[in-house]
Amino acid sequence: MTDQASAPRAPSTKRLEPLRHVNADVLNIAYYEAGPADGPAVLLMHGFPYDIHSYVDVAPDLAAQGCRVIVPYLRGYGPTTFRDKATPRSGEQAAVGADMMALMDALSIKRAVFAGYDWGGRAASIGAAIWPERCIGLVCANGYMIQDVANAMVPTRPEREVPLWYQYYFQLERGRAGLAADRRGIARILWSQWSPTWVFDDACFERTAVAHDNPDYVDVVIHSYRHRFGLAEGDPRYAEMQRRLGALPAITVPAVVLDGADDWVTAPRGGSASAAKFTNRRAYRVIPDAGHNLPQEAPEVFTAAVMELIKG
Template identity: 35%
Template sequence: MALLHGWPDDATTWRDVALSQAGIRTITPWLRGCGPTRFVSPSTFRDGRIEALAKDAFDLMDALEIERFSVMGHDWGARIAYALAAGVPVRLETIAALSLGYSPCGAFRVPPFEQSRAWWYQWFMSADLGAEAVAEDPKGFARLQWETWSPPGWFDDATFEAVARSFENPDWLAITLSNYRSRWRDEARDPRYDELHSKIAATESLDVPTLMIQGAADGTVLTNSAEDKDRLFTNGHRRVVLDGIGHFPTREAPDVIADAVLQHLESNRLE
Protein backbone atom coordinates (compact mmCIF):
# COMPACT_ATOMS: atom_id res chain seq x y z
CA MET A 1 0.00 0.00 0.00
CA ALA A 2 1.37 3.40 -0.97
CA LEU A 3 1.09 5.98 1.81
CA LEU A 4 1.24 9.54 0.49
CA HIS A 5 1.60 12.42 2.92
CA GLY A 6 0.13 15.89 2.71
CA TRP A 7 1.15 19.53 3.17
CA PRO A 8 2.67 20.84 5.35
CA ASP A 9 3.82 17.44 6.57
CA ASP A 10 6.16 14.64 5.56
CA ALA A 11 6.40 10.87 5.34
CA THR A 12 6.82 10.46 9.11
CA THR A 13 3.11 11.22 9.45
CA TRP A 14 2.50 7.48 8.90
CA ARG A 15 4.89 6.32 11.62
CA ASP A 16 2.19 5.41 14.13
CA VAL A 17 -0.39 4.11 11.65
CA ALA A 18 0.26 0.42 12.28
CA LEU A 19 -0.47 -1.38 9.04
CA SER A 20 2.72 -3.42 8.63
CA GLN A 21 1.94 -5.24 11.88
CA ALA A 22 -1.13 -6.62 10.13
CA GLY A 23 0.99 -7.93 7.28
CA ILE A 24 0.42 -5.00 4.92
CA ARG A 25 3.47 -3.98 2.91
CA THR A 26 3.66 -0.19 3.01
CA ILE A 27 5.65 2.22 0.86
CA THR A 28 5.96 5.71 2.32
CA PRO A 29 7.78 8.13 0.01
CA TRP A 30 8.43 11.80 0.56
CA LEU A 31 6.61 13.84 -2.06
CA ARG A 32 8.75 15.85 -4.47
CA GLY A 33 10.21 18.91 -2.81
CA CYS A 34 10.09 17.36 0.67
CA GLY A 35 12.80 15.87 2.84
CA PRO A 36 15.56 14.03 0.96
CA THR A 37 13.98 14.22 -2.51
CA ARG A 38 16.01 15.86 -5.26
CA PHE A 39 15.47 16.65 -8.93
CA VAL A 40 17.95 14.96 -11.26
CA SER A 41 18.40 18.10 -13.35
CA PRO A 42 18.57 21.72 -12.14
CA SER A 43 16.80 22.75 -15.36
CA THR A 44 13.67 20.67 -14.71
CA PHE A 45 10.67 22.88 -14.04
CA ARG A 46 9.51 22.50 -10.44
CA ASP A 47 5.93 21.49 -11.17
CA GLY A 48 3.95 20.88 -7.98
CA ARG A 49 0.57 20.15 -9.52
CA ILE A 50 -1.28 17.03 -8.42
CA GLU A 51 -0.81 15.33 -11.80
CA ALA A 52 2.96 15.69 -11.44
CA LEU A 53 2.84 14.17 -7.97
CA ALA A 54 0.56 11.38 -9.21
CA LYS A 55 3.00 10.56 -12.01
CA ASP A 56 5.77 10.37 -9.41
CA ALA A 57 3.71 7.78 -7.52
CA PHE A 58 3.11 5.71 -10.64
CA ASP A 59 6.78 5.91 -11.57
CA LEU A 60 7.79 4.74 -8.09
CA MET A 61 5.47 1.72 -8.21
CA ASP A 62 6.72 0.89 -11.70
CA ALA A 63 10.30 1.04 -10.47
CA LEU A 64 9.37 -1.33 -7.65
CA GLU A 65 7.62 -3.59 -10.19
CA ILE A 66 4.30 -3.36 -8.34
CA GLU A 67 1.45 -3.66 -10.82
CA ARG A 68 -1.60 -3.34 -8.55
CA PHE A 69 -1.73 -1.58 -5.24
CA SER A 70 -3.87 0.37 -2.81
CA VAL A 71 -3.27 3.99 -1.88
CA MET A 72 -3.87 5.95 1.30
CA GLY A 73 -3.27 9.66 1.05
CA HIS A 74 -3.61 12.57 3.41
CA ASP A 75 -4.30 16.14 2.20
CA TRP A 76 -2.19 16.47 -0.99
CA GLY A 77 -1.88 12.69 -0.79
CA ALA A 78 -5.67 12.38 -0.89
CA ARG A 79 -5.78 14.49 -4.05
CA ILE A 80 -3.08 12.25 -5.50
CA ALA A 81 -5.11 9.15 -4.61
CA TYR A 82 -8.15 10.53 -6.45
CA ALA A 83 -5.93 11.46 -9.41
CA LEU A 84 -4.48 7.96 -9.54
CA ALA A 85 -7.99 6.48 -9.47
CA ALA A 86 -8.96 8.71 -12.38
CA GLY A 87 -5.74 8.26 -14.33
CA VAL A 88 -5.16 4.50 -14.30
CA PRO A 89 -7.93 2.86 -12.23
CA VAL A 90 -6.96 -0.63 -13.40
CA ARG A 91 -3.78 -0.31 -11.32
CA LEU A 92 -5.60 0.37 -8.05
CA GLU A 93 -7.31 -2.02 -5.66
CA THR A 94 -8.63 0.59 -3.18
CA ILE A 95 -8.02 4.13 -2.06
CA ALA A 96 -8.34 5.79 1.34
CA ALA A 97 -8.47 9.59 1.32
CA LEU A 98 -7.88 11.46 4.56
CA SER A 99 -9.10 15.00 5.26
CA LEU A 100 -10.22 15.80 1.73
CA GLY A 101 -13.31 14.97 -0.30
CA TYR A 102 -13.29 14.22 -4.00
CA SER A 103 -13.50 17.03 -6.55
CA PRO A 104 -14.92 15.70 -9.83
CA CYS A 105 -12.59 16.11 -12.79
CA GLY A 106 -9.90 17.37 -10.43
CA ALA A 107 -11.46 20.82 -10.76
CA PHE A 108 -10.78 23.70 -8.40
CA ARG A 109 -13.87 25.83 -8.03
CA VAL A 110 -14.19 28.77 -5.64
CA PRO A 111 -16.08 27.30 -2.67
CA PRO A 112 -18.73 28.98 -0.49
CA PHE A 113 -17.57 31.90 1.64
CA GLU A 114 -17.05 29.91 4.86
CA GLN A 115 -14.80 27.38 3.14
CA SER A 116 -13.07 30.16 1.20
CA ARG A 117 -12.24 31.87 4.50
CA ALA A 118 -10.70 28.60 5.77
CA TRP A 119 -8.57 28.53 2.61
CA TRP A 120 -7.13 31.99 3.22
CA TYR A 121 -3.56 30.63 2.92
CA GLN A 122 -4.24 29.57 -0.69
CA TRP A 123 -5.38 33.06 -1.67
CA PHE A 124 -2.41 34.49 0.24
CA MET A 125 0.08 32.41 -1.74
CA SER A 126 -1.70 33.25 -4.99
CA ALA A 127 -0.85 36.93 -4.48
CA ASP A 128 2.72 37.77 -5.48
CA LEU A 129 3.41 39.70 -2.28
CA GLY A 130 1.95 36.84 -0.26
CA ALA A 131 4.24 34.35 -1.99
CA GLU A 132 7.19 36.60 -1.19
CA ALA A 133 6.18 36.67 2.47
CA VAL A 134 6.00 32.86 2.58
CA ALA A 135 9.47 32.71 1.01
CA GLU A 136 10.77 34.88 3.86
CA ASP A 137 9.55 32.49 6.57
CA PRO A 138 8.32 29.17 5.14
CA LYS A 139 8.55 27.30 8.44
CA GLY A 140 6.63 30.00 10.28
CA PHE A 141 3.93 29.84 7.63
CA ALA A 142 3.73 26.05 7.92
CA ARG A 143 3.58 26.19 11.70
CA LEU A 144 0.63 28.57 11.58
CA GLN A 145 -1.31 25.91 9.69
CA TRP A 146 -0.44 23.29 12.30
CA GLU A 147 -1.63 25.65 15.04
CA THR A 148 -4.97 26.46 13.42
CA TRP A 149 -6.03 23.36 11.47
CA SER A 150 -6.52 21.11 14.51
CA PRO A 151 -7.62 21.60 18.14
CA PRO A 152 -4.98 23.13 20.44
CA GLY A 153 -2.38 20.91 22.05
CA TRP A 154 -2.25 18.17 19.42
CA PHE A 155 1.51 18.52 18.79
CA ASP A 156 4.66 19.61 20.62
CA ASP A 157 7.55 21.78 19.48
CA ALA A 158 9.88 18.83 19.00
CA THR A 159 7.47 17.10 16.63
CA PHE A 160 7.00 20.16 14.48
CA GLU A 161 10.72 20.94 14.37
CA ALA A 162 11.50 17.37 13.29
CA VAL A 163 8.94 17.52 10.46
CA ALA A 164 9.96 21.07 9.49
CA ARG A 165 13.40 19.80 8.54
CA SER A 166 11.65 18.32 5.50
CA PHE A 167 10.74 21.87 4.51
CA GLU A 168 14.42 22.76 4.24
CA ASN A 169 14.51 20.95 0.91
CA PRO A 170 15.67 23.54 -1.67
CA ASP A 171 12.61 22.80 -3.83
CA TRP A 172 9.96 22.81 -1.08
CA LEU A 173 8.94 26.42 -1.62
CA ALA A 174 8.78 26.14 -5.42
CA ILE A 175 6.66 22.97 -5.25
CA THR A 176 4.38 24.49 -2.60
CA LEU A 177 3.78 27.65 -4.61
CA SER A 178 3.31 25.75 -7.86
CA ASN A 179 0.72 23.47 -6.28
CA TYR A 180 -1.41 26.21 -4.77
CA ARG A 181 -0.98 29.04 -7.26
CA SER A 182 -1.73 26.79 -10.25
CA ARG A 183 -5.15 26.06 -8.76
CA TRP A 184 -6.31 29.64 -9.05
CA ARG A 185 -4.20 31.34 -11.71
CA ASP A 186 -2.47 30.57 -14.98
CA GLU A 187 0.97 29.35 -13.95
CA ALA A 188 3.86 27.75 -15.80
CA ARG A 189 3.67 23.97 -16.05
CA ASP A 190 5.63 20.97 -17.25
CA PRO A 191 3.95 19.71 -20.46
CA ARG A 192 4.96 16.12 -19.67
CA TYR A 193 1.94 15.93 -17.38
CA ASP A 194 -0.61 17.34 -19.83
CA GLU A 195 -1.88 13.90 -20.88
CA LEU A 196 -2.61 12.84 -17.30
CA HIS A 197 -4.13 16.25 -16.59
CA SER A 198 -6.53 15.80 -19.52
CA LYS A 199 -7.54 12.33 -18.37
CA ILE A 200 -8.25 13.54 -14.83
CA ALA A 201 -10.21 16.52 -16.19
CA ALA A 202 -12.41 14.16 -18.22
CA THR A 203 -13.20 11.84 -15.28
CA GLU A 204 -16.19 12.74 -13.13
CA SER A 205 -16.85 9.48 -11.28
CA LEU A 206 -14.37 6.97 -9.85
CA ASP A 207 -14.60 3.18 -10.04
CA VAL A 208 -12.14 2.36 -7.24
CA PRO A 209 -13.55 1.42 -3.79
CA THR A 210 -12.98 4.46 -1.60
CA LEU A 211 -12.80 5.22 2.11
CA MET A 212 -12.85 8.89 3.08
CA ILE A 213 -11.93 9.92 6.64
CA GLN A 214 -11.99 13.45 8.03
CA GLY A 215 -11.89 15.16 11.38
CA ALA A 216 -14.98 17.00 12.57
CA ALA A 217 -12.69 19.69 14.04
CA ASP A 218 -10.72 20.26 10.81
CA GLY A 219 -9.96 23.97 10.53
CA THR A 220 -9.15 24.05 6.81
CA VAL A 221 -11.33 21.44 5.06
CA LEU A 222 -14.77 21.89 6.57
CA THR A 223 -16.85 18.76 7.01
CA ASN A 224 -19.70 19.94 4.80
CA SER A 225 -17.30 20.17 1.86
CA ALA A 226 -17.14 16.36 1.70
CA GLU A 227 -20.85 15.62 2.04
CA ASP A 228 -23.07 13.99 -0.62
CA LYS A 229 -20.24 12.45 -2.64
CA ASP A 230 -21.55 8.87 -2.91
CA ARG A 231 -23.00 9.43 -6.39
CA LEU A 232 -19.47 10.11 -7.71
CA PHE A 233 -18.26 6.58 -6.90
CA THR A 234 -19.44 3.57 -8.87
CA ASN A 235 -17.80 0.88 -6.73
CA GLY A 236 -18.41 2.06 -3.18
CA HIS A 237 -17.68 5.14 -1.08
CA ARG A 238 -17.70 5.20 2.73
CA ARG A 239 -17.20 8.40 4.70
CA VAL A 240 -16.11 8.46 8.35
CA VAL A 241 -16.11 11.65 10.45
CA LEU A 242 -14.02 11.62 13.64
CA ASP A 243 -15.23 13.79 16.53
CA GLY A 244 -12.61 16.01 18.14
CA ILE A 245 -10.03 15.37 15.41
CA GLY A 246 -8.62 18.07 13.18
CA HIS A 247 -6.77 18.06 9.87
CA PHE A 248 -3.96 15.65 10.82
CA PRO A 249 -5.73 12.38 11.75
CA THR A 250 -2.63 10.27 11.06
CA ARG A 251 -0.93 12.07 13.93
CA GLU A 252 -3.99 12.76 16.10
CA ALA A 253 -5.69 9.35 15.88
CA PRO A 254 -3.33 6.85 14.20
CA ASP A 255 -4.91 3.75 15.74
CA VAL A 256 -8.37 4.76 14.55
CA ILE A 257 -7.01 5.35 11.06
CA ALA A 258 -5.24 1.99 10.99
CA ASP A 259 -8.35 0.11 12.13
CA ALA A 260 -10.59 1.83 9.57
CA VAL A 261 -8.17 1.25 6.71
CA LEU A 262 -7.60 -2.41 7.58
CA GLN A 263 -11.36 -2.91 7.59
CA HIS A 264 -11.57 -1.14 4.23
CA LEU A 265 -8.87 -3.37 2.75
CA GLU A 266 -10.45 -6.53 4.11
CA SER A 267 -13.95 -5.67 2.89
CA ASN A 268 -12.58 -5.06 -0.61
CA ARG A 269 -10.12 -7.94 -0.71
CA LEU A 270 -10.02 -9.72 -4.03
CA GLU A 271 -10.79 -13.43 -3.81
Protein backbone atom coordinates in the same frame (compact mmCIF):
# COMPACT_ATOMS: atom_id res chain seq x y z
CA MET B 1 -21.59 7.95 10.40
CA THR B 2 -19.19 8.85 13.22
CA ASP B 3 -16.30 6.74 14.49
CA GLN B 4 -14.88 6.91 17.96
CA ALA B 5 -11.31 8.21 18.13
CA SER B 6 -8.95 7.67 21.01
CA ALA B 7 -8.35 10.38 23.60
CA PRO B 8 -5.67 12.98 22.79
CA ARG B 9 -2.20 11.57 23.24
CA ALA B 10 1.31 12.94 23.47
CA PRO B 11 2.92 13.02 20.01
CA SER B 12 5.07 10.04 19.16
CA THR B 13 8.81 10.61 19.37
CA LYS B 14 9.59 7.88 16.82
CA ARG B 15 11.12 8.50 13.41
CA LEU B 16 10.48 6.68 10.17
CA GLU B 17 13.97 5.52 9.35
CA PRO B 18 16.18 4.43 7.73
CA LEU B 19 15.18 5.87 4.40
CA ARG B 20 15.66 4.30 0.99
CA HIS B 21 16.06 6.04 -2.37
CA VAL B 22 14.96 5.09 -5.86
CA ASN B 23 14.98 6.83 -9.24
CA ALA B 24 11.37 7.19 -10.41
CA ASP B 25 10.87 9.16 -13.63
CA VAL B 26 11.93 12.79 -12.95
CA LEU B 27 12.64 12.26 -9.26
CA ASN B 28 14.96 10.47 -6.93
CA ILE B 29 12.39 9.63 -4.27
CA ALA B 30 13.28 9.18 -0.63
CA TYR B 31 10.91 6.79 1.12
CA TYR B 32 10.43 4.68 4.21
CA GLU B 33 9.55 1.01 3.81
CA ALA B 34 8.44 -1.51 6.38
CA GLY B 35 6.77 -4.91 6.49
CA PRO B 36 7.17 -8.09 4.48
CA ALA B 37 8.11 -7.69 0.83
CA ASP B 38 5.38 -10.13 -0.21
CA GLY B 39 2.62 -8.51 1.85
CA PRO B 40 -0.23 -6.46 0.37
CA ALA B 41 1.27 -3.09 -0.60
CA VAL B 42 0.11 0.19 0.88
CA LEU B 43 1.24 3.63 -0.33
CA LEU B 44 0.86 6.29 2.38
CA MET B 45 0.97 9.80 0.91
CA HIS B 46 1.51 12.89 3.05
CA GLY B 47 0.17 16.40 2.59
CA PHE B 48 1.16 20.06 2.84
CA PRO B 49 2.75 21.31 5.06
CA TYR B 50 3.61 17.98 6.64
CA ASP B 51 5.88 15.04 5.80
CA ILE B 52 6.15 11.26 6.15
CA HIS B 53 5.88 11.48 9.94
CA SER B 54 2.14 11.95 9.61
CA TYR B 55 2.32 8.14 9.37
CA VAL B 56 4.73 7.59 12.27
CA ASP B 57 2.17 5.34 14.02
CA VAL B 58 0.19 4.09 11.02
CA ALA B 59 3.17 2.69 9.09
CA PRO B 60 4.50 0.34 11.81
CA ASP B 61 0.97 -0.77 12.73
CA LEU B 62 0.24 -1.77 9.13
CA ALA B 63 3.62 -3.48 8.82
CA ALA B 64 2.90 -5.47 11.97
CA GLN B 65 -0.32 -6.66 10.32
CA GLY B 66 1.60 -8.01 7.34
CA CYS B 67 1.49 -5.11 4.89
CA ARG B 68 4.35 -3.88 2.75
CA VAL B 69 4.23 -0.17 3.62
CA ILE B 70 5.76 2.58 1.46
CA VAL B 71 5.81 6.17 2.73
CA PRO B 72 7.46 8.57 0.22
CA TYR B 73 8.48 12.18 0.56
CA LEU B 74 6.60 14.14 -2.09
CA ARG B 75 8.40 16.29 -4.64
CA GLY B 76 9.83 19.34 -2.90
CA TYR B 77 9.95 17.68 0.52
CA GLY B 78 12.74 16.15 2.57
CA PRO B 79 15.48 14.25 0.70
CA THR B 80 13.40 13.73 -2.47
CA THR B 81 15.17 15.52 -5.34
CA PHE B 82 14.72 16.27 -9.01
CA ARG B 83 17.13 14.34 -11.18
CA ASP B 84 17.55 17.18 -13.69
CA LYS B 85 17.88 20.83 -12.75
CA ALA B 86 15.97 21.74 -15.93
CA THR B 87 12.78 19.90 -14.87
CA PRO B 88 10.02 22.38 -13.99
CA ARG B 89 9.34 22.46 -10.27
CA SER B 90 5.67 21.79 -10.80
CA GLY B 91 3.32 21.13 -7.92
CA GLU B 92 0.26 20.52 -10.08
CA GLN B 93 -2.05 17.66 -9.21
CA ALA B 94 -1.09 15.60 -12.28
CA ALA B 95 2.56 15.72 -11.22
CA VAL B 96 2.02 14.36 -7.71
CA GLY B 97 -0.26 11.65 -9.09
CA ALA B 98 2.29 10.68 -11.74
CA ASP B 99 5.05 10.59 -9.11
CA MET B 100 3.15 8.04 -7.04
CA MET B 101 2.68 5.77 -10.04
CA ALA B 102 6.32 6.16 -11.09
CA LEU B 103 7.32 5.05 -7.59
CA MET B 104 5.13 1.96 -7.89
CA ASP B 105 6.77 1.11 -11.19
CA ALA B 106 10.28 1.68 -9.81
CA LEU B 107 9.54 -0.68 -6.89
CA SER B 108 7.79 -3.27 -9.11
CA ILE B 109 4.54 -2.96 -7.18
CA LYS B 110 1.62 -4.15 -9.30
CA ARG B 111 -1.26 -3.18 -7.01
CA ALA B 112 -1.60 -1.33 -3.72
CA VAL B 113 -3.97 0.45 -1.41
CA PHE B 114 -3.60 4.17 -2.07
CA ALA B 115 -4.04 6.23 1.11
CA GLY B 116 -3.54 9.90 1.85
CA TYR B 117 -4.82 13.28 2.92
CA ASP B 118 -4.37 16.80 1.51
CA TRP B 119 -1.81 16.66 -1.38
CA GLY B 120 -1.32 12.99 -0.65
CA GLY B 121 -5.05 12.35 -0.75
CA ARG B 122 -5.11 14.02 -4.14
CA ALA B 123 -2.29 11.84 -5.43
CA ALA B 124 -4.09 8.76 -4.12
CA SER B 125 -7.39 9.85 -5.68
CA ILE B 126 -5.72 10.48 -9.03
CA GLY B 127 -4.09 7.06 -8.96
CA ALA B 128 -7.40 5.41 -8.13
CA ALA B 129 -9.27 7.29 -10.87
CA ILE B 130 -6.73 7.02 -13.70
CA TRP B 131 -5.15 3.64 -12.89
CA PRO B 132 -7.89 1.61 -11.13
CA GLU B 133 -6.25 -1.65 -12.19
CA ARG B 134 -3.29 -0.74 -9.95
CA CYS B 135 -5.44 0.15 -6.94
CA ILE B 136 -6.78 -2.32 -4.36
CA GLY B 137 -8.77 0.47 -2.73
CA LEU B 138 -8.60 4.14 -1.69
CA VAL B 139 -8.43 5.71 1.76
CA CYS B 140 -8.82 9.45 1.43
CA ALA B 141 -9.52 12.35 3.75
CA ASN B 142 -11.99 15.03 2.66
CA GLY B 143 -13.82 13.23 -0.12
CA TYR B 144 -13.18 13.52 -3.84
CA MET B 145 -9.86 15.34 -4.09
CA ILE B 146 -9.33 15.85 -7.84
CA GLN B 147 -9.27 19.57 -8.54
CA ASP B 148 -11.81 21.21 -10.82
CA VAL B 149 -9.34 23.75 -12.19
CA ALA B 150 -11.78 24.99 -14.86
CA ASN B 151 -14.14 26.26 -12.15
CA ALA B 152 -11.54 27.19 -9.53
CA MET B 153 -12.33 30.92 -9.75
CA VAL B 154 -15.99 30.44 -8.79
CA PRO B 155 -16.27 31.73 -5.21
CA THR B 156 -17.78 29.71 -2.41
CA ARG B 157 -19.51 30.94 0.75
CA PRO B 158 -17.50 33.56 2.67
CA GLU B 159 -17.04 31.30 5.68
CA ARG B 160 -15.46 28.70 3.40
CA GLU B 161 -13.12 31.29 1.86
CA VAL B 162 -11.60 32.40 5.14
CA PRO B 163 -9.59 29.20 5.88
CA LEU B 164 -8.04 29.42 2.41
CA TRP B 165 -6.13 32.62 3.18
CA TYR B 166 -2.77 30.94 2.56
CA GLN B 167 -3.82 29.90 -0.97
CA TYR B 168 -4.66 33.50 -1.86
CA TYR B 169 -1.47 34.75 -0.19
CA PHE B 170 0.60 32.39 -2.33
CA GLN B 171 -0.79 33.95 -5.52
CA LEU B 172 1.27 37.06 -4.75
CA GLU B 173 5.01 37.49 -4.97
CA ARG B 174 4.69 38.78 -1.41
CA GLY B 175 3.40 35.29 -0.51
CA ARG B 176 6.31 33.58 -2.25
CA ALA B 177 8.73 35.81 -0.39
CA GLY B 178 6.90 35.18 2.88
CA LEU B 179 7.09 31.41 2.46
CA ALA B 180 10.76 31.57 1.54
CA ALA B 181 11.51 33.77 4.55
CA ASP B 182 9.62 31.76 7.17
CA ARG B 183 8.55 28.27 6.12
CA ARG B 184 8.27 27.14 9.72
CA GLY B 185 6.23 30.13 10.80
CA ILE B 186 3.60 29.55 8.11
CA ALA B 187 3.52 25.79 8.68
CA ARG B 188 3.06 26.19 12.43
CA ILE B 189 0.14 28.58 11.95
CA LEU B 190 -1.52 26.17 9.50
CA TRP B 191 -1.02 23.17 11.79
CA SER B 192 -2.64 25.06 14.67
CA GLN B 193 -5.53 26.42 12.62
CA TRP B 194 -6.32 23.21 10.74
CA SER B 195 -6.16 20.90 13.79
CA PRO B 196 -7.29 23.01 16.76
CA THR B 197 -7.74 20.01 19.08
CA TRP B 198 -4.40 18.35 18.23
CA VAL B 199 -1.69 18.94 20.82
CA PHE B 200 1.78 18.80 19.25
CA ASP B 201 5.05 19.92 20.77
CA ASP B 202 8.13 21.62 19.35
CA ALA B 203 9.96 18.34 18.79
CA CYS B 204 7.04 16.89 16.84
CA PHE B 205 6.81 20.00 14.69
CA GLU B 206 10.55 20.25 14.03
CA ARG B 207 10.81 16.57 13.07
CA THR B 208 8.56 17.44 10.12
CA ALA B 209 9.58 21.04 9.47
CA VAL B 210 13.10 20.07 8.42
CA ALA B 211 11.50 18.42 5.37
CA HIS B 212 10.49 21.91 4.22
CA ASP B 213 14.13 22.94 3.97
CA ASN B 214 14.27 21.13 0.63
CA PRO B 215 15.56 23.70 -1.90
CA ASP B 216 12.60 23.02 -4.22
CA TYR B 217 9.92 23.33 -1.53
CA VAL B 218 8.98 26.95 -2.16
CA ASP B 219 8.82 26.60 -5.95
CA VAL B 220 6.73 23.42 -5.79
CA VAL B 221 4.32 24.80 -3.19
CA ILE B 222 3.81 28.12 -4.95
CA HIS B 223 3.27 26.43 -8.30
CA SER B 224 0.75 24.03 -6.76
CA TYR B 225 -1.42 26.80 -5.39
CA ARG B 226 -1.19 28.96 -8.49
CA HIS B 227 -1.85 26.12 -10.92
CA ARG B 228 -5.00 24.98 -9.11
CA PHE B 229 -6.52 28.43 -9.72
CA GLY B 230 -5.53 28.38 -13.38
CA LEU B 231 -2.95 31.11 -12.76
CA ALA B 232 0.19 29.14 -13.68
CA GLU B 233 0.99 26.95 -16.66
CA GLY B 234 1.53 23.27 -16.06
CA ASP B 235 4.49 21.12 -17.02
CA PRO B 236 3.82 19.98 -20.63
CA ARG B 237 4.76 16.39 -19.74
CA TYR B 238 1.56 16.18 -17.66
CA ALA B 239 -0.75 17.95 -20.11
CA GLU B 240 -2.58 14.81 -21.23
CA MET B 241 -3.10 13.62 -17.67
CA GLN B 242 -4.31 17.06 -16.65
CA ARG B 243 -6.77 16.96 -19.55
CA ARG B 244 -8.14 13.66 -18.25
CA LEU B 245 -8.35 15.03 -14.72
CA GLY B 246 -10.24 18.03 -16.05
CA ALA B 247 -13.11 15.69 -16.84
CA LEU B 248 -13.29 14.86 -13.11
CA PRO B 249 -13.17 11.06 -13.59
CA ALA B 250 -15.05 8.78 -11.25
CA ILE B 251 -13.30 6.62 -8.66
CA THR B 252 -14.31 3.06 -9.46
CA VAL B 253 -12.44 1.19 -6.70
CA PRO B 254 -13.67 0.56 -3.14
CA ALA B 255 -13.07 3.59 -0.94
CA VAL B 256 -13.12 4.75 2.66
CA VAL B 257 -13.56 8.52 3.01
CA LEU B 258 -12.64 10.11 6.33
CA ASP B 259 -13.29 13.60 7.68
CA GLY B 260 -11.88 15.06 10.87
CA ALA B 261 -14.72 16.58 12.87
CA ASP B 262 -12.42 19.46 13.85
CA ASP B 263 -10.82 20.01 10.43
CA TRP B 264 -10.83 23.79 10.13
CA VAL B 265 -9.60 24.06 6.55
CA THR B 266 -11.87 21.38 5.03
CA ALA B 267 -14.84 21.14 7.34
CA PRO B 268 -16.95 17.97 7.15
CA ARG B 269 -19.91 18.39 4.82
CA GLY B 270 -21.58 15.04 5.24
CA GLY B 271 -19.87 13.34 2.33
CA SER B 272 -22.89 13.76 0.05
CA ALA B 273 -21.41 16.44 -2.21
CA SER B 274 -18.91 14.08 -3.81
CA ALA B 275 -20.65 10.75 -3.23
CA ALA B 276 -21.62 10.42 -6.91
CA LYS B 277 -17.93 10.40 -7.86
CA PHE B 278 -17.48 7.06 -6.10
CA THR B 279 -19.10 4.33 -8.16
CA ASN B 280 -17.95 1.32 -6.13
CA ARG B 281 -18.69 0.70 -2.46
CA ARG B 282 -17.85 3.72 -0.35
CA ALA B 283 -17.77 4.15 3.42
CA TYR B 284 -17.88 7.64 4.91
CA ARG B 285 -16.88 8.44 8.48
CA VAL B 286 -16.42 11.56 10.57
CA ILE B 287 -13.68 11.20 13.17
CA PRO B 288 -14.25 13.12 16.43
CA ASP B 289 -11.45 15.06 18.09
CA ALA B 290 -9.39 15.05 14.89
CA GLY B 291 -8.47 17.76 12.43
CA HIS B 292 -6.76 17.90 9.06
CA ASN B 293 -3.72 15.70 9.74
CA LEU B 294 -5.87 12.61 10.25
CA PRO B 295 -3.29 9.80 10.15
CA GLN B 296 -1.19 11.44 12.85
CA GLU B 297 -4.15 12.56 14.97
CA ALA B 298 -6.20 9.36 14.70
CA PRO B 299 -3.77 6.63 13.59
CA GLU B 300 -5.91 3.70 14.73
CA VAL B 301 -8.81 4.90 12.58
CA PHE B 302 -6.59 5.39 9.55
CA THR B 303 -4.94 1.99 9.97
CA ALA B 304 -8.31 0.31 10.36
CA ALA B 305 -9.57 1.92 7.15
CA VAL B 306 -6.61 0.55 5.18
CA MET B 307 -7.03 -2.94 6.65
CA GLU B 308 -10.77 -2.85 5.87
CA LEU B 309 -9.92 -2.54 2.18
CA ILE B 310 -7.23 -5.21 2.29
CA LYS B 311 -9.56 -7.69 3.96
CA GLY B 312 -12.31 -6.84 1.48
